[in-house]
Amino acid sequence: MNDHYPAGRWDGPAIIVEGLQKSFGEVHALRGIDLVVERGSVLCVLGPNGAGKTTAVKVLTTLLEPDGGRALIEGRDVVRSAPAVREIIGLAGQSAAIQEELTGRENIEIMGRLHHLSKGESRRRAGELLELFDLVDAADRPAKGYSGGMTRRLDLAASLVGRPTVFFLDEPTTGLDPRSRIGMWGIIRELVADGATLLLTTQYLEEADELSDEIVVIDRGKVIAAGTGDNLKNRIGGDVVQFGVVDRTRLGDAAEVVRPLAEGEPTVEEETARVTIRVGSRGSDSLVQTVRALDGAGIHTEHLGIHRPSLDDVFLALTGHTPEDGTRPSRSRSRRGRRDGVVPDATTRQRT
Ligand SMILES: Nc1ncnc2c1ncn2[C@@H]1O[C@H](COP(=O)(O)OP(=O)(O)OP(=O)(O)O)[C@@H](O)[C@H]1O
Ligand SMILES: [Mg+2]
Numbered sequence: 001m002n003d004h005y006p007a008g009r010w011d012g013p014a015i016i017v018e019g020l021q022k023s024f025g026e027v028h029a030l031r032g033i034d035l036v037v038e039r040g041s042v043l044c045v046l047g048p049n050g051a052g053k054t055t056a057v058k059v060l061t062t063l064l065e066p067d068g069g070r071a072l073i074e075g076r077d078v079v080r081s082a083p084a085v086r087e088i089i090g091l092a093g094q095s096a097a098i099q100e101e102l103t104g105r106e107n108i109e110i111m112g113r114l115h116h117l118s119k120g121e122s123r124r125r126a127g128e129l130l131e132l133f134d135l136v137d138a139a140d141r142p143a144k145g146y147s148g149g150m151t152r153r154l155d156l157a158a159s160l161v162g163r164p165t166v167f168f169l170d171e172p173t174t175g176l177d178p179r180s181r182i183g184m185w186g187i188i189r190e191l192v193a194d195g196a197t198l199l200l201t202t203q204y205l206e207e208a209d210e211l212s213d214e215i216v217v218i219d220r221g222k223v224i225a226a227g228t229g230d231n232l233k234n235r236i237g238g239d240v241v242q243f244g245v246v247d248r249t250r251l252g253d254a255a256e257v258v259r260p261l262a263e264g265e266p267t268v269e270e271e272t273a274r275v276t277i278r279v280g281s282r283g284s285d286s287l288v289q290t291v292r293a294l295d296g297a298g299i300h301t302e303h304l305g306i307h308r309p310s311l312d313d314v315f316l317a318l319t320g321h322t323p324e325d326g327t328r329p330s331r332s333r334s335r336r337g338r339r340d341g342v343v344p345d346a347t348t349r350q351r352t
Contacts, residue, residue: 010075149180
């Protein structure tokens, strides 16, 4: 396949990634990733801390060279045709490329100059983007005084200066409050409505669900699952019921008592004395049954509740079935990650 097409000539997928590898010394950050993103669609790359999301984004945006495999953006190879790739992509990164001592407006204008716009054109474009991203009031203040949400918006605005057609957003909403997150989702949807192709990384299943056409779950540098949000949730099997056991010595009993109600094996976390079961789509029925069963056995619980699967749950379910993982699907798995992700195998997993 030729790796360089004049603008507009490529009519294959917007992003093609084959067997991509990247190591940092002993750390194999990418261990053979394959992806395809159709033009005008949104792919969410979902994974916990250290999964390789940022590394993948850096390779695809020409900031890092891969050790193996290849990646084409609109038919242009990210290594051999890096300058041509840079012309058509936009990147809003995890460590925002904002210069803090400059104002929001100056940041965007500089980006315009980097994209070879004239001074006047840069100024005009900055005005447009500041408006679009609701930053007009703050435009002439130094960016160091911006809130987290404003910084993300500015970073995204700056990445739009060159009118890219393929976007990479690395965890665009991590650390944002719920309102800013929803605002960011709105902006992202507008980009897509304008026909852009988007590759978005996130640690939140909910976000992937909201925004994506396709989801790829990666862990330790490998794709462990791919499909639509519904596909993945069906694999997880609907809702999750979770509770803490007050008397730790009864943790094992509790798991036995709820086992008949669970799809698959109950997950027991020794450290936190918590039990989790997957209950499919039976909703509150399964909650009532759980309470009755535990009551009947005289087991006292706390924080009992039902919820949609979180990334933790998805992850536990997916990695539990990964052959290389070694351990069985988690009947008694004592080490789980906190809200920042899951540590499916704490001994081998590289944390950032
Ligand atoms: N420059 C580097 N030097 C050494 N190791 C690195 C470097 N960049 C990344 N790594 C390692 O590569 C692995 C993947 O890191 P990466 O930043 O891609 O993960 P991530 O999925 O983006 O995580 P997070 O959700 O925390 O942003 C980690 O083990 C990380 O420590
Ligand atoms: Mg990252």
